[in-house]
Amino acid sequence: MIVDVKSPVPSDIEIAQAARLRPILEVAADVGLTEDDLDLFGKYKAKVHLDVLERMKDVPNGKYIDVTAITPTPLGEGKTTTTCGLSQALHYIGKKVFTCIRQPSQGPTFGIKGGAAGGGYSQIVPMEDFNLHLTGDIHAVGAANNLLAAAIDARIMHEDRLSDEGLAKALCPNDEFTPWMRKRLAKLGIKADKPSDLTPEERRRFFRLDIDPYSITLNRVIDVNDRAIRNVIVGLGTKADGRPRQTGFDITVASEVMAILMMATSLRDLRERIGRMVIGTDKNKNAVTAEDLGVAGAMTVLLKDALMPNLMQTLSGSPAFVHTGPFANIAPGNSSVIADMIGIKLATGGYLVTESGFGADIGMEKFFDIKCRTSGLIPNCVVLVATVRALKMHGGGPKVVAGIPLDKAYTEENLELVEKGVANLEANIKIALKFGIPVVVAINKFNTDTEKEIQIVKEAALAAGAEAACVSEHWAKGEEGAVELAEAVVAACEKPSNFKFLYPLDIPIKDKIETIATEIYGADGVDYTAEAERKIKLYTELGYDNLPICMAKTHLSLSHDPTWKGVPKGYRLPVRDIRASVGAGFLYPLCGAMRTMPGLPSRPVFMDIDIDLETGKVVGLS
Amino acid sequence: MIVDVKSPVPSDIEIAQAARLRPILEVAADVGLTEDDLDLFGKYKAKVHLDVLERMKDVPNGKYIDVTAITPTPLGEGKTTTTCGLSQALHYIGKKVFTCIRQPSQGPTFGIKGGAAGGGYSQIVPMEDFNLHLTGDIHAVGAANNLLAAAIDARIMHEDRLSDEGLAKALCPNDEFTPWMRKRLAKLGIKADKPSDLTPEERRRFFRLDIDPYSITLNRVIDVNDRAIRNVIVGLGTKADGRPRQTGFDITVASEVMAILMMATSLRDLRERIGRMVIGTDKNKNAVTAEDLGVAGAMTVLLKDALMPNLMQTLSGSPAFVHTGPFANIAPGNSSVIADMIGIKLATGGYLVTESGFGADIGMEKFFDIKCRTSGLIPNCVVLVATVRALKMHGGGPKVVAGIPLDKAYTEENLELVEKGVANLEANIKIALKFGIPVVVAINKFNTDTEKEIQIVKEAALAAGAEAACVSEHWAKGEEGAVELAEAVVAACEKPSNFKFLYPLDIPIKDKIETIATEIYGADGVDYTAEAERKIKLYTELGYDNLPICMAKTHLSLSHDPTWKGVPKGYRLPVRDIRASVGAGFLYPLCGAMRTMPGLPSRPVFMDIDIDLETGKVVGLS
Secondary structure, eight states, X not given: OOSOOOSSOOOHHHHHHHOOOOOHHHHHHHTTOOGGGEEEBSSSOEXXXXXXXXXXXXXXOOEEEEEEESSOOTTOOOHHHHHHHHHHHHHHTTOOEEEEEOXXXXXXXXXXXXXXXXXXXXXXXXXXXXXTTTTSHHHHHHHHHHHHHHHHHHHHHHHHHOOHHHHHHHHOTTSOOOHHHHHHHHHHTOOOSSGGGSOHHHHHHHHOOOBOGGGOOOOEEESSOOGGGSSEEEOOSSGGGOOOEEEOEEEGGGSHHHHHHHHOSSHHHHHHHHHHOEEEEBTTSOEEETTTTTOHHHHHHHHTTTTSOEEEEETTSXXXXXXXXXXXXXXXXXXXXXXXXXXXXXXXXXXXXXXXXXXXXXXXXXXXXXXXXXXXXXXXXEEEEEOHHHHHHHTTOOOOOTTSOOOHHHHSOOHHHHHHHHHHHHHHHHHHHHTTOOEEEEEEOOTTOOHHHHHHHHHHHHHTTOSEEEEEOHHHHGGGGGHHHHHHHHHHHHSOOOOOOSSOTTSOXXXXXXXXXXXXXXXXXXXXXXXXXXXXXXXXHTTGGGSOBOOBOOSSSSSSOTTOOSOOOSOEEEEOEEEEETTTXXXXXXXXXXXXXXXXXXXXXXXXOEEOTTTOOEESOO | OOSOOOSSOOOHHHXXXXXXXXXXXXXXXXXXXXXXXXEEBSSSOEEEOTHHHHHTTTSOOOEEEXXXXXXXXXXXXXXXXHHHHHHHHHHHTTOOEEEEEOOOOHHHHHSSSOOOXXXXXXXXXXXXXXXXXXXXXXXXXXXXXXXXXXXXXXXXXXXXXXXXXXXXXXXXXXXXXXXXXXXXXXXXXXXXXXXXXXXXXXXXXXXXXXXXGGGOOOOEEESSOOGGGSSEEEOOSSGGGOOOEEEOEEEGGGSHHHHHHHHXXXXXXXXXXXXXXXXXXXXXXOEEETTTTTOHHHHHHHHTTTTSOEEEEETTSOEEEEOOXXXXXXXXXXOOHHHHHHHHHHTTTSEEEEEBSSOIIIIIHHIIIIIIHHHOOOOOEEEEEEOHHXXXXXXXXXXXXTTSOOOHHHHSOOHHHHHHHHHHHHHHHHHHHHTTOOEEEEEEOOTTOOHHHHHHHHHHHHHTTOSEEEEEOHHHHGGGGGHHHHHHHHXXXXXXOOOOOSSOTTXXXXXXXXHHHHHTSOOSEEEEOHHHHHHHHHHHHTTGXXXXXXXXXXXXXXXXXXXXXXXXXXXXXXXXXXXXXXXXXXXXXXXXXXXXXXXXXXXOGGGGOEEETTTTEEESOO
């Protein structure tokens, strides 16, 4: 540990600021990275160059571990903290270890949630940098997304005022096509060497995108919790201010650009995915892409540095990549493919620990079926985080609400609630086992948990097929608190991995959705709205039916209804709509209303955050 | 030079990418900075810690040079290029030199204008980094501004739904005031140790900001040219989405937060300026500040790294700070005070070359009366950039429009237009001389300029009181092309500086405006609208009348009318409104409509920008 463990446990920021950080060059050297492989961002952060991947392509992969959780309470069950704690303990018992986690949005950091660098003695440091700006990747995503958004409205405005000839002359003043224009020519099946070769009909088809303003699905984004811009009317003012239309802002991490950055396997792949992004359709219902707008190259330029993973360290001084932070409902909710691809090489002979968002039914399923499918990496072990608190809730305990003190059912021994609640743990273990991967249960222990309560959890876990079930006290004790867990993970990784995807890509869209609904969520079947049926037909015609499925569902229940705890049975999953992230490469069925822009509460976290002007340090960040 | 000079001159990006960059640690070492003074951002950029200023406080200042220009054409007359070229030439003749310039907005980089790193063989490098993200300062400004904006609308929404008691309980759940709440208590003249001590009337006054939605002057910002969001309606949707109101988005560099970052002299000063930001008024017309919203601390935290100047290098390998980029009309249009304060120490025994936006009537006047007043630094020399092209325009030449080929009046010898146009040069020289500073004229030479044309300019410059008038060919030749200019600047800096401000702060607002209008712009007087008169009365009552004046006026004429070229006479300056940037610390009278959000043209520059996937290099950035 690079910090001394104290009791009682100080605040997260106090622990983080007390750490004796290792220079990141030294952390990098531990895994064979030299100064030339890095772009330093101060002494304690660095971006790692992508060419490391090519250099290490023949190095054997490390073992690959995904940390997931049972169905959580709204407070979260300590998945990131366990990811850090497990990594620290692996390092402590002498194993080589690399950690890959997501970068958090600044919105929640200043809103309700506070920071996300882990907690207690299991954190990524420097925690201020982790929670604020980091190396600017989220800002780069916002810049790229918003350049695309501006390009759309500006194009509509200019097409309104220009004739076909005027448009052609404006876009090709020297009667030459640009490289991206040649891609559009090919897509439209038009053969021409230069604009003046086009027939008037071809010229019109080529230069006039004729975007249907009502079809535009791309929102602008901002990395702030700003409820007032969820729904806006833009384009007011004069003719030069564009055409009025209703649209909205999402938080940056909810954007497809963020999902693309997470999914991209190389700079070339990033460029191609951005080019494929569909922003809406023309008035004849043809998809209009970022490539058609001529902005995909500039967007890639804005993102080229953001594609490099960010190297930081845990409180044990072990290396960690913090990279990309897509939503876990409308997007895969995992850290980047490229960070894992590099990290698994750097972890050769050791372990790569990563985390997937929400519970095993959502983040882990997407980790396997979307992320691993894209990266080609084979996982060796799943760590399923459980808390006595959450299991009591699943057993029928009172409602758990953020900001309101816990009912005494949660702070005093209540074996009956635990007994009833372990069914949720068993269901989540079985979900993980479906993919052929050994499961280790990590019981993230709170002070108020009793021995008897924990014993019930352990027995249920083993009975359901877990390799082991270990109490973990990494929050209070750091690396030493998770040694038993680390050793169980090491043992599980020696088991054969019979990894398989839940579904193949080449079956119909409905079959994929129904496989997930019945096998993972325990539904009896799926009901589609007319709109969802229409989209399935459309996407099948457009050839998007071979994409994997990224379910947008609540994380607070195995079902679609956040109030159904435990293991919901005897229900059908309603799919109200399906959307396509063609660039990122998945379809996302909507099982409920997904909020893509959080709001500030009546007392936002920012009210406690300030600079100590004597020391220059951040105070109040939690 | 760190690049070989070729003829014909390649594109800016080709020159920049061919440069053999010096490691920034080496560049820093030249001026006495060690690795511990820096946060590296890759090998070729670094942020410099602010404590350097304290350590060097007793070191004598270098000479201080401001580069300004005559009244420009819409194409610009090469001020940044001359700033780089002069710096490179000073370095070439063996002088110690430090350059301080602004960071450009990404909006114009992808819109009409392209990059802003200088041009030809006079540039700041790496030019891609200069034009894209840099170290994220502009993104940090956007994040801070937009957190404040979200805080305003969220507060209105929560005040709508909560009683006074509910509001007090939400904001002070533990019956304790935060430090910033104590500032608000003091401002309201309420004495209380804890919230429960407040009378119901005090509680209402303290907790209910009661913001008048129609009074809000703070816009949201984004660093993209996005015409469609100049005017928007926010708050549509449901009750939880806030109250609908009309507002707008500005480009980030037009924000008061950017102006504050430019003006701040220390972290403490930054914190205080942010706290003072007025976002509008309550329903009783009292100013509501960022401090009142409890968000000033968090905003400062978002900006703490952005306050550190960014170290880069010129094409001669000499050090340059690139820091902050406030607008030059509604804001001072200069690089940061703090970069100059540090740079002038690092330039001890040598020269600090900086640049002010627009012409001498605007950027230079603000440089003297606002920036130097804030920093306490005394300038030694003004370099006034002139081109034969612009002087011909002032002499009655045809209209110059960006994107349309120049009339032959500009590309062939036309002594009559030059003879008539030099009056504008003379007027600008006289403006500079009013401040008691020696003036050197830099004639930024184009291929088509003839010997006779240049001779006319030189003679006029000397007759008007310039110390020297030198032809400069730094664009085509780099450092060697500006040696004569550098030597003239060295000589001018040996002259006594009799620096004085144009006006004292403690005179009435109107007296300050009229002094600028008559002495700098050559107007006969000033006419105020009723709204301007009302604001003058209001700001005087509020005690803002001691702030300096930051005129918001077109840069295309010495007058307020962009079509009046040469030296307009016999007119009165109309002031249609006056606004206050209380945090940044100035009042800005509006002499015309100032656009604070550019738009994308029919063929934006982004259409040529892409990544070369073979080399990973940026192409098409100009």
